[in-house]
Amino acid sequence: MIFAANFKMNHTRASTKAYLDALNQKLASKRSEDRVFIFPPSTALDHYDGDFTIGAQNAYPEKNGAFTGEIGLDQLDEFGIKTILIGHSERRDILGEDQALIAQKFSYFKSKGFEIIYCIGEALEVREEGEDTVMVHLLSQFKGIDLAYEKLIIAYEPIWAIGTGRSAKVEEIASTHSTLKKHFDRPLLYGGSVKPANIKEITAIEGVDGVLVGSASLEVESFTEMIFC
Numbered sequence: 001m002i003f004a005a006n007f008k009m010n011h012t013r014a015s016t017k018a019y020l021d022a023l024n025q026k027l028a029s030k031r032s033e034d035r036v037f038i039f040p041p042s043t044a045l046d047h048y049d050g051d052f053t054i055g056a057q058n059a060y061p062e063k064n065g066a067f068t069g070e071i072g073l074d075q076l077d078e079f080g081i082k083t084i085l086i087g088h089s090e091r092r093d094i095l096g097e098d099q100a101l102i103a104q105k106f107s108y109f110k111s112k113g114f115e116i117i118y119c120i121g122e123a124l125e126v127r128e129e130g131e132d133t134v135m136v137h138l139l140s141q142f143k144g145i146d147l148a149y150e151k152l153i154i155a156y157e158p159i160w161a162i163g164t165g166r167s168a169k170v171e172e173i174a175s176t177h178s179t180l181k182k183h184f185d186r187p188l189l190y191g192g193s194v195k196p197a198n199i200k201e202i203t204a205i206e207g208v209d210g211v212l213v214g215s216a217s218l219e220v221e222s223f224t225e226m227i228f229c
């Protein structure tokens, strides 16, 4: 099982270090087959020792250059970062990343051998049109994405469940994951209001290979409670 924490625009260098120190103490008894990823803000990227993988929430698909406000490969290399989130709905909807840029990022970081957690998800109005419409939308988000890439992990995150405290229903997750998995043979995470109260039922669903957690990962106690569920 994969447990990934996306801090989004939360935590600092200091609080991330404190979080990871506390996490390390708890991971000693982690199931060996489980993997833990932490995606802190870019300002907190650094070399950290521990049984977890640190990843970048975002980066520009260039080594370096005139890209004001961005970080690129050079800045990730400095801290040995080789894992990245791409396609998160907040990058798509708030930061305006279109599929062309997302695919460009995917191709670039794939060419550099990065492990990629690639995010897809639909808005409520798409979900309300039914499963067939949802699937057409989700599959459209794979345009330009190599689904056979061996370092690819996919995260299905219904946008209407993100940050709402209400995850998708078990049957919705089961059905969507089952259909998606007909299109690729890669780990598939669920994200969208995962928390200690629902982690057991969500990770028990066939086709769920892990979770990508936002709000409920911000406190180390909550995140580790889910890892040891």
Ligand SMILES: O=C[C@H](O)COP(=O)(O)O
Pocket: 006, 157, 161, 162, 163, 164, 165, 191, 192, 193, 194, 212, 213, 214, 215, 216
């Ligand atoms: O990347 C994490 C997802 O956006 C889920 O966020 P959430 O757990 O706060 O709903």
